[in-house]
Amino acid sequence: MPSPRAGTRSTRTSRAGLERRRVFAAAARGLCAAGRRFDARGWVLGTSGNFSVVLSRRPLRLAITSSGEFKGELTADRILEIDGDAGSVVKGGGRPSAETALHVEIVRERDAGAVLHTHSVWSTVLSEAHAGERGLVIEGFEMLKGLEGVTTHDHREWLPILDNDQDMDRLAGRVGRVLREHPSCHGFLLRRHGLYTWGDTLPQAVRHVEILEFLLEAVGRTFGRTSWPS
């Protein structure tokens, strides 16, 4: 039976509030599905990786995976909503990924709608093998056309490699500089760490993960064993 104060409650759960909840729920479902997909391929083993979707730009709000979760077993109630300006949790009980600052930096530099970070064996191996050159050229593959804006296999993609760092503010600063230096790159590697990529939407970012992971494996299997410095 409706309460006499139902009107008041209905005012509190305003149309905008319902819309925000709908947007969050869709983002959370998408992040869980991406987690299952990447887990099946072994790209987020041992609770590694973190994913985010932009919920609103002003103020900047992101749905982001919390730290320490197996990404193949995510549930929507484990996804956090964070304030991208303050870096604080707006909704949800977990701890946001330590790498939240990188997600926010990428969203700002690229106007991205989703940011995905995975840890695959091949990205780890190649991030070390090409660390000396501070990046990796990938060119001539049809698969490059899966990267937004690329319309021919006859494309030269530069995948920058940054040294790993536990100081996230410093690393976010370096990420920002690399993104400005390479305005057309679609991702980057952190050395002996993994891949960051992004997209206008979550499906586009998922596609970029799969394209780049495929290309890294193809390059890795072609050149085979690489020399490991020191």
Add this chain to the structure above:
Amino acid sequence: MPSPRAGTRSTRTSRAGLERRRVFAAAARGLCAAGRRFDARGWVLGTSGNFSVVLSRRPLRLAITSSGEFKGELTADRILEIDGDAGSVVKGGGRPSAETALHVEIVRERDAGAVLHTHSVWSTVLSEAHAGERGLVIEGFEMLKGLEGVTTHDHREWLPILDNDQDMDRLAGRVGRVLREHPSCHGFLLRRHGLYTWGDTLPQAVRHVEILEFLLEAVGRTFGRTSWPS
């Protein structure tokens, strides 16, 4: 309650129309199942690959995957029906694959009932390693008997490799010439791109994908790291 014009409608949905819908639905279900199968093996990452089934020969109609879909998450309503002569969409809302012209060319040259195109790491690696010879010999494997018409492992299969091209009419012309030059080949590679194969039926074409991908991996793992030109 039946409308007074039900008889008219029933005439419009004629027996032939029902049969066409049944044929399309079966083809679409088969293409979705093939997509899930190949996705699980990592052969259609990042929305790559495209698949088609012939619905009728005169006029030439194909059920074909639309562009930009994750092949492991296809649903029947995302499959297009296209006019093979005009290259236009007859039914369905998406954009047909850019490579539709290659499917039509193969259907005509080989009288194929289904055409499948996958992007695996091993086909990509070997398409480059053997590009200089414009093809690859695969011989002596029992698995070759999975290719239609091959009855002994003591068979020499020539898998042609064509340079990749974004001009689909020009590439379709080259595909046609290669198929006429090698009338008994069961597939071909596009350089740094992937595998095309086909069959009288969709299950036969699926079998050909699996057989050729298996053989390419076996060859790739045997010879190991190959030298990469330039």
Add this chain to the structure above:
Amino acid sequence: MPSPRAGTRSTRTSRAGLERRRVFAAAARGLCAAGRRFDARGWVLGTSGNFSVVLSRRPLRLAITSSGEFKGELTADRILEIDGDAGSVVKGGGRPSAETALHVEIVRERDAGAVLHTHSVWSTVLSEAHAGERGLVIEGFEMLKGLEGVTTHDHREWLPILDNDQDMDRLAGRVGRVLREHPSCHGFLLRRHGLYTWGDTLPQAVRHVEILEFLLEAVGRTFGRTSWPS
């Protein structure tokens, strides 16, 4: 309502007949489950592989997979019952595997209750790399203890390699001789073809497939690229 001739029917479906059907149904279910398991690992691609379970010894009856089926999509009604002495189909509509004679030979030589044949990339690669020695030593691995009767890792398993042959009677004769020469071997490879192994029961044979495939991959990854004759 029971027919007046129910007694007669009940006599026809005798207790022994019911038991035979139960045994067949259990064997068929087990073969379907093994097919899904091996398909997920890529060991029966392209409808390759074939599996059998002994239903009775006198007369010799086997449940066996029919030819041309995707082993990951087997259903119980696609499993055949064959007469092992005559080599003929007793029940079921398909065509028995061309390699049925090898299954019968192994059942007789080893008193096996189940025979499994898989086509993996690593067994194919190693069957060629070690063809000159007509076999492969696998020793010192804990996993060897998964082979029936082996109680220590300090075991030397000889895995014979036979040349492939399309004459099944001749090949069955050679299989018989190799099994008698190597009475303690748990499997063998056919060159550029695949693995045969067996067990007292189907679960034991499944275990033997997994153990031997694991060991072949471990050996293959250790020694890496092998030289390929000619």
Add this chain to the structure above:
Amino acid sequence: MPSPRAGTRSTRTSRAGLERRRVFAAAARGLCAAGRRFDARGWVLGTSGNFSVVLSRRPLRLAITSSGEFKGELTADRILEIDGDAGSVVKGGGRPSAETALHVEIVRERDAGAVLHTHSVWSTVLSEAHAGERGLVIEGFEMLKGLEGVTTHDHREWLPILDNDQDMDRLAGRVGRVLREHPSCHGFLLRRHGLYTWGDTLPQAVRHVEILEFLLEAVGRTFGRTSWPS
């Protein structure tokens, strides 16, 4: 209808007894889930591997997988409860793993809440390649942060390698000595056998398996083919 002695029975199934059953059931469910997870990755092929969870410390009780089970098909009723002091089965019909003594040794030395043992191809290959040095250094990888207590990629993890042994008491003694010599190690390899790791909880131990297996594969693919002694 309740028996007149229902009260007595209800006393026997005391609150503590219910709690013990709840704890056991949760442990068993977790072990089954871990089995499915590792089976999907090919780390427990052929019934290899064994897993345990501590149920109580005084007296020491463990839930442990029984011998000879496919770890991807475990059911809770196949999990045993054992007395860690006596090494005897308290509940359940199977045979405890031969390696139970190693689990108990690790629980005691590390105060672990869960112990997991897997057999992967890469751990097997590297356990042999580095046997001469009696261990393996893994350093500089972000993934190392997934190991409990490690807070930076700039960490040097020593993964000891012990010779394999079928005398479990002797091997347990050697395991104890290695754990005391390397008080900060998170796991060890048995030569040509597999990985042991542990955690305060089962999810932590699962995370350690995934982290270490990932790192071993990354190291293995980097250095490629290794020389095999003898």
